[in-house]
Amino acid sequence: MSLIHVKNLTFAYEGSYDNIFDNVSFQIDTDWKLGFTGRNGRGKTTFLNLLLGKYEFEETIHANVDFDYFPFPVRNRSSNTLDVIDEILPDYEYWQLSRELSLLKMTDDALYRPFDSLSNGEQTKVLLAALFLKENSFLLIDEPTNHLDLNGRQIVSDYLKAKKGFILVSHDRAFLDNCVDHILSINKTNIEIQRGTFSDWWDNKQRQDNFELAENDKLKKDIKRLSDAAKRTGKWSDEVEKSKTGIKNADFFVDRGYIGHKAAKMMKRSKSMERRQQEAIDEKSKLLKNIESSEHLKLAQLAYHKSRLVELDRVSIRYGDRRVCEDVSFAVEQGDRIALIGANGSGKSSILKLVCGEQIDYEGAVRTGSQLKISYVSQDTSHLRGNLTDYARSFGIDESLFKSILRKLDFARVQFDKDISAYSGGQKKKVLIARSLSEQAHLHVWDEPLNFVDVISRMQIEELLLEHSPTLLFVEHDREFCDNIATQVVRL
Template sequence: MAQISVEHLTFAYDGGDPLFEDLCLSLDTRWRLGLTGRNGRGKTTLLRLLAGRLPDGGAVRGRPACVLFPFSVPDPSLPAGQLLRAFAPDAPEWRCACEADRLGLRGETLARPFAALSGGEQVKCMLAALFVQEEGYCLIDEPTDHLDAEGRACVSRYLKEKDGFLLVSHDRDFLDGCVDHMLALGREEVTLCRGNYSTWEREKLRRDEAERARSEGLRREIARLDQAARRAADWAGKAEAEKHARNSGLRPDRGYLGHKAAKLMKHAKTVQARREEAAAEKRQLLREAQTAEELRFQPLRWEKASPLVRAEDLTLYYDGRPVCRADFCLQAGRRLALTGPNGCGKSTLLKAVCGVPVERTGTLATAPGLVVSAVPQDPAFLKGELTQLARREGADVTLFFTFLRKLGLERTIFSLDAARLSTGQKKKVLLALSLARPAHLYVWDEPLNYVDVLSRRQIEVLVQTADTAMLVVEHDRAFLRNIGAEILALK
């Protein structure tokens, strides 16, 4: 057991605002610790600071040897089994085989070169390499984004059996399945609690509700104090005026009237001071409340009775070999989620629906006049200034930037080259571009990879309330449940 102590850490990238300012933390390396927070809050940066990859000015103490995921593989041509042994040369072969087996990596898969494995298999291989080493604190940065639903469940079960890691993920079900503590990076505060993601979320909502109630009470108190201060000031003014008005009288009691006016004025200042204290307390409340503006958009309405997309006896091919078979009929207003293991043709089917030439047999028909808006899986192609990017993609520029702001992106990034954005920010750009292009059908390929939980909830509510059709590939089971998606399992 080791305690990692972070004492008064302040860190900023060159020319930027501080990501962390006077951060203090104490972490137990035995915890299965989940890390959450909105995109851009510094989750990956914190992992790199803990791993010693960034200068911390001596603020991180008690740092054990850390292993950071994902990592570069020195020789991707090596078979996966040999790669595991290369990372832990002193570990017995049975241990390597055991770690791989727990992640579903066996026989033929371990004999293949690492470069020839699917994205999900590579993730599992690297995780096995992390834990086959008995020494080292594992820092795991978003491992789920190349895993299908079955792979996520497998990795979650695997991690639940381990002690001692720090895990960044935005998949709520995944976190619930494997962590016993949660660390949340907010706008100004960092909170730590015992339990899984759902435990943290319930506690966060309880605190937010208590702060809202206190804020409303303070709002009423401030209004009452404002009224009391004005009334006391008016009385003091009247008493002072009465003192001078009686100067012409026979025997005015100017001392009494002056004392009365001074007392009333002192009372007014006391009330005003209490009002300022209440206002200062109110300003400190709800600074970390999980609030997000509601997203709204206007999809195009499909007035015809015909289906938007129809597939009958459809087989899609890749490099001459069949990758999937499908039969479905997508009507207006329905949401259909494609599921299945990595490599079963989900993305290929989405591309075919979007009009990309794909070798196929059978029928795949899209309705005449159908307008489709897509979110591709990989945002790496994004580059250029955002305004020009929106115009190139035919998006409503004003609506595009409105979506970005509501999804938590700061205005300061709007003038940056999109290539400089984080992967999570790029995914939000793709989502905003799609939503800013009115369409009959929204075709989204893993739209939530790297996107924070609060933004996922915004998208959920948007899809729930919009009468629009959607064809989606997404492995976040909570998201699919909440949008009421029908499931089409591809084989």
């Protein structure tokens, strides 16, 4: 066991006026299984890169361990998998690697196949197995779940549960709960570490948020009382001041000195009230510092003139000689939220593309309603570039609504001026989701919409879908999201 000391960490990217980290200090025990969470764009990957020494920064990070990053960059992806592992870890015992693969429910056969012939899930497991063979290394595991199906996520989560000495970036709540014992969270104004699972951290955060909200309500009432009192005092002092100069031709004596003294005293009291009011307002600004913005999203889905929108009857899909799915039958009725579940490569994305009208070689029957409008969210974000205004215009959506949804998903206004290609993976996914929510459609078809998207945004999207009950056909490997949202499950 050793400690990683982070002391007075301050960092901003070159050319940026805003610090991502500002005088941050904390300690990490290298025996911890540390879950790393925070909203998109807060600096999770940046912090991992700082640990790896990729950037210069103020003050220091002290550690007596080496840091290794997942996913490890593979230079020659056409090499045999065993050669790829030899590059990562030149000195290891074969039996140890075989043991790790067995724990990940893989056979040694995968080692003698080209690395690029493995599925994304298999590649994830192989790289994790190799990295955990390294001694005196603290692993930085960056979103391993994005290429894992539900079963694969459970296997990897159970594998990590038996390990220690890592930071795990993930937005999958069930995955984190199963395999971490501490949470490192990047909040709006600080970084904090808590012992326990993600659910433990979330419960604590909600309690703290509720406390701050209650204190804020009290403070707002006090501010109103002080403001009203200050106005009354100001009015009294004005009236007294007028009485000093505003009485002409009076038949009685006016002690202007007394009245002036009284006016000055009342004015001083008024200023004191105003000062107290400002102090209260300043105190208010210290509250709500870490309450995340999670405003309700809105969805106005078009009503379709028939109850049934789509029907698949004994559909089979093939790519060349390879059949990816067979005899798939289901119907999408208005109000359905159907989750397609299956292993990687079982044809889930192909089914979605087929429903959306893409040209795919298939057998069976696909019936879609006439003039059916579909809004599609793809897994792929590599095509995103340019500014948000041009993007909204190209899809014919309301730019104000589009940007309003992005704001609710924790986009800072400064992000609106950047090229979309410079966004983080989670921010790009939010662009696709916000565009889909802004489109006029009868049916929403979403293919793994939550990859890279932070937990709080996932909860916002869940609330939206539960509140508005749109017709939705989707693929998603976040177990909790599927359990909460799906009204029907189709297993491939």
